[in-house]
Amino acid sequence: MTYLDVQAPAQKIWPALFAGISLFIAGAVTVSGVNMFGTRFGFGFLPLLVLAIWPRRANRLVSLFFIFLAGIFTDWATGGVMGQSSLVFVLVWGLMRPELRSAPFAPLGLGLMWIAICGLASLIMSMSGYFVYSVGPNFAVLGRQIIIATLCLPVVMLLRRGLAMRINDDEDWR
Amino acid sequence: MRGRERPNGGITRFALLVTILLSSLLISLQRGAERQSSFLETSTQETVAPLVTALAVPLRYVEGIFSDIKDRRTAFADNKELLNEVAMLRERQARYDNLAMKVARYEAILGVDTETEIPLRKIAARAIGETDGPFVRSLLLNVGTDDDVKIGNPVMSTNGLVGHVINAGPRTARVLRLSDLNSRIAVTSVRSGATAILAGDNTPLPKLSFMSQRENWIAGDRVISSGDDGFLPRGLQVGHVVNGENGGLRVRLSSGSAQLDWVWVSPYHKIKAPSDGELTSAQQSEIGETP
Incomplete structure (x- = not known):
């Protein structure tokens, strides 16, 4: 790499596989939720946490393949509109471009990126849902899902950091 | 080499476009289609x-x-x-x-x-997952076809009707909740006997539509399943009528949005419509045939 050059980091398959499997697990978890304060907080936005911290050096084609399949898997698991989650995942990943972000994460940058992801995902979900059902989404449910995912963000970051340190804190996993 | 490694360049961009189009196609195929x-x-x-x-x-x-x-x-x-x-x-x-x-x-x-046709046998089940999404409201139960659960079976909680089974695997079943957009069940008012269709519309209070006698429905009426659709037995507790916005009537569900843990499935067999060649016992006696 030359000084001040605009060369993207080399792409690796293992980080893409690891992140892909994590996305599948997060997709399965969306079936669940927790009842607190007399209302239900669904885990629908948890897969977006995985997308938000997607490894920078993950092979892009392999990543895309996993992200698309994980979206379809999530829709089958939740009994939702087939293609809705895959569209959300693919668009979020495509627009956020993990290969361009900084490593390690800056808290403010991560926060802003998370807000953008939540906004984008809500918009795509609402539009695609309206297209299929001709009814607007339940915004209260969306809001609660965002809240619970946002509360999980620091935990996921700690978990990710712990795992990265166990794997020799390699640049590939950042 | 550098050109090939451009972020989101070439093949990746093409693949991204293909997956977006594929997802959009899958979504559009489900527009207006039956679930x-x-x-x-x-x-x-x-x-x-x-x-x-x-x-x-x-x-x-x-x-x-x-x-x-x-x-x-x-x-x-x-x-x-x-x-x-x-x-x-x-x-x-x-x-x-x-x-x-x-x-x-x-x-x-x-x-x-x-007899109300409500089966006395109950299949106890645990709600292991509950999808409460912006468009979908369903439950995942830990019983399936191995336990004699069939598609269409009503699912009850101690408070009342929760929904019906829409998908059954050997060990799991998915339940469509009454508040889901796709849920439609025939109901009746216990007080007046007037019938209607309870339609889920993505809110906690599903609306009453196709009311047979609008004047016979008032807020506070107890609502039960009418059995008119042939899918659910008559007499299952559904909820109470409340006044909605814009003068419409809605139902506060007995099962509500409360936390669901244990539920039971009623193995009710839906009423079969007679086929064209099949004669009812009344018709047979009319033409003098012994059944």
Whole structure:
């Protein structure tokens, strides 16, 4: 790499596989939720946490393949509109471009990126849902899902950091 | 080399476009289509079930903490209310016993069959997953076709009807809740006997539509399943009528949005429509054939 050059980091398959499997697990978890304060907080936005911290050096084609399949898997698991989650995942990943972000994460940058992801995902979900059902989404449910995912963000970051340190804190996993 | 490694360049951009188009195509194929479950959906549901069951253990513990706090706060008021209710129910029980005796006597005289068709057998199930999304409201149960659960079977909680089974694998079943956009069931008012269709519309209070006699529906009416659709037995507790916005009527569901843990499936067999070549016993006796 030359000084001040605009060369993207080399792409690796293992980080893409690891992140892909994590996305599948997060997709399965969306079936669940927790009842607190007399209302239900669904885990629908948890897969977006995985997308938000997607490894920078993950092979892009392999990543895309996993992200698309994980979206379809999530829709089958939740009994939702087939293609809705895959569209959300693919668009979020495509627009956020993990290969361009900084490593390690800056808290403010991560926060802003998370807000953008939540906004984008809500918009795509609402539009695609309206297209299929001709009814607007339940915004209260969306809001609660965002809240619970946002509360999980620091935990996921700690978990990710712990795992990265166990794997020799390699640049590939950042 | 550098050109090939450009972020989102070339093949990646093309693949991204293909996946976006494919997802959009899948979505558009479901517009206005009837909800049908595929083998892949059932298989995914079966795959996900063990993970969700394992995850349910710590989640129920967390839920227990919150519900304990709430229960303790309202324990005194609840106790007072329950004592009043017990006193009222004792009086009602006495009246009910008298009426039951009277009705049994009338039935014996008239020879009528007044069974409600609600199956006595119950299949106990645990709600291991609950999808409460912006467009989908469903439950995942830990029982399936191995336990004799079939598509269309009603699912009840201690409070009332929760929904019906829309998808059943060997060990899991998916339940469409009454508040889901795709849910439509035939209901009747206990007070007036007027019928309507209870349609889920993505809100906690589903609306009453296609009301047979609008004037016979008022807020406060108790709503039960009418059995007119042939899918659910008559008499399942659904909820109470409330006034909605824009003058419409809605139903506050008895099963509500309360936390669901244990539920039961009623193995009800839907009424089959007679086929063209099949004669009813009345028609057979009319033309002099023995059944």
